[in-house]
Amino acid sequence: MYESIRERITRFLEDIKNPICAEDIARVFEVDVFEVYLHLEHIAKSIRRESSGKKALLMVPPWCRKCGYVFKDLEKPKKPSKCPKCKSEWIEPPKFIIKSLE
Numbered sequence: 889m890y891e892s893i894r895e896r897i898t899r900f901l902e903d904i905k906n907p908i909c910a911e912d913i914a915r916v917f918e919v920d921v922f923e924v925y926l927h928l929e930h931i932a933k934s935i936r937r938e939s940s941g942k943k944a945l946l947m948v949p950p951w952c953r954k955c956g957y958v959f960k961d962l963e964k965p966k967k968p969s970k971c972p973k974c975k976s977e978w979i980e981p982p983k984f985i986i987k988s989l990e
């Protein structure tokens with residue numbers, strides 16, 4: 889059966905022990921990081937539906953490495969370019985993992 893890259897990323901995120909950033913996912917699957925963020929957005933929706941709410945894509949929010957500001961209110965998985973507090977561009981990217989909610 890043909891398995892799409894989105895399914896492969898989903899399985900990968902279910903198997904890992906620690907959250908991983910989109911840059912590392914892009915490296916593993918040899919795709920563009922921009923593409924990974926698009927997949928993550930879809931996976932976040934589909935994983936809940938397909939598991940009947942038993943699993944979820946969790947995101948460790950990005951944070952500013954200069955002042956420690958945490959980007960808590962992101963609606964979509966992405967890496968902010970600049971810190972709103974200190975204007976630093978030294979941002980630790982968000983990290984992702986799929987976990988069982990039970």
Ligand SMILES: [Zn+2]
Pocket residue numbers: 952953954955956957971972973974975976
């Ligand atoms: Zn900052």
